[in-house]
Amino acid sequence: MSSIVRSLSRRQLSALAGLALLGGGCRRASDLPQLGNVGTFSLTNQASQAVSAQTFRGKVWVAAFFFTRCPTVCPRITRRMRALQQAAAEEEVKVQLVSFSVDPENDTPPVLQAYARQYGADLTSWSFLTGDLSVVRKTSEQGFKLALDGKPTPGADHLGLFHGSHLVLVDSAGDIRGYYRTSEDEQMAQLLKDAALLV
Numbered sequence: 490m491s492s493i494v495r496s497l498s499r500r501q502l503s504a505l506a507g508l509a510l511l512g513g514g515c516r517r518a519s520d521l522p523q524l525g526n527v528g529t530f531s532l533t534n535q536a537s538q539a540v541s542a543q544t545f546r547g548k549v550w551v552a553a554f555f556f557t558r559c560p561t562v563c564p565r566i567t568r569r570m571r572a573l574q575q576a577a578a579e580e581e582v583k584v585q586l587v588s589f590s591v592d593p594e595n596d597t598p599p600v601l602q603a604y605a606r607q608y609g610a611d612l613t614s615w616s617f618l619t620g621d622l623s624v625v626r627k628t629s630e631q632g633f634k635l636a637l638d639g640k641p642t643p644g645a646d647h648l649g650l651f652h653g654s655h656l657v658l659v660d661s662a663g664d665i666r667g668y669y670r671t672s673e674d675e676q677m678a679q680l681l682k683d684a685a686l687l688v
Contacts, residue, residue, distance in 0.1 A: 518686045521658075524665040527552075527632040532589070532620035535601035540618055542663055549687045550585035550659045551680065553671075554629055554637065554652045556592035557604045562654045562671070567608050569656065569671045573681060574611055582685045586615040589628065591637055591652045593619040633657050633665065656680060660687050 531541045553570055555563040570586050577584045590596035596604075601617040610617075619625075629637040635653030658667040658680060667683055669676040 516682075516686060518660075521666040521683055521686065524667070525634060527659055527663050527665060528628070530624055530628040530632065532618040532624060532628075533598060534619075535598050535605055535612065535617040537598045540616055544616075545585060545587065545659070546663065547661050548585050549583070549661055549684055550587055551684065552587045552589065552633060552657045552659060553655075554589045554591050554625075554633075554635060556590050556650060556652075557596050557600055558592065559650070566654055566656070566671050567604075567610075569677055570615070571608050571610060573656070573677065574615060576681050577614075577684065578611075580681065580685065582681065583688055584614070584684045586610075588615070588617045589625055590617065590619045591622075591625055591629070591650055593622050593625060629653065658683055658687070 527542060529542045531539065534540045551570070551573060553566050555566050557563075567588070570588065573584075574586055576582075590601065596617075596619045598619065601619060605612055605615070605617055626637050629635045629652065633653070635655065635657070636651065637653070638651045640650070654671055655668040656671060656677075657665055658669065660666050666687060667680070669680040671677070
């Protein structure tokens with residue numbers, strides 16, 4: 490697992506490795522590791538509505554971190570999320586998608602609305618969140634165990650922002666059940682299968 494996934498215990502990493510070895514077969518939700526709880530957060534969505542961790546209680550969801558003016562990995566992350574949304578609809582897997590902006594100063598609700606339209610996001614099951622950067626940073630680092638570093642700097646590599654590129658599967662209790670690399674088709678297929686187990 491890449492260095493962007495931080496602060497996982499040896500037991501949790503072993504559980505992830507065991508999960509990878511399970512492969513196909515008859516898997517159950519209990520086969521998925523429990524990698525910590527995402528904790529609490531309070532942010533605003535693309536419709537300027539208050540959204541918190543409690544909003545997603547009782548739902549299976551997939552989280553990602555991104556920003557709309559990202560010149561590198563974020564377009565791929567968002568395309569992967571959109572493909573997941575389409576596949577989940579076809580397979581009748583009820584999963585929510587949540588994209589956290591790491592550039593909230595720029596990514597206001599109207600900007601997020603336009604970005605969602607650009608990627609064809611179905612906002613009935615996909616929330617784009619923005620808000621206080623300290624809340625986003627705490628949510629990324631302490632909740633999701635994903636690195637978040639830097640500040641927007643025009644002209645800098647990655648606009649000066651560095652964040653995790655994994656998609657993160659979260660169960661109905663707010664527990665993290667898996668990290669999935671957006672660079673690998675197989676991982677994206679596995680994400681949908683694992684989400685279906687939790688649903």
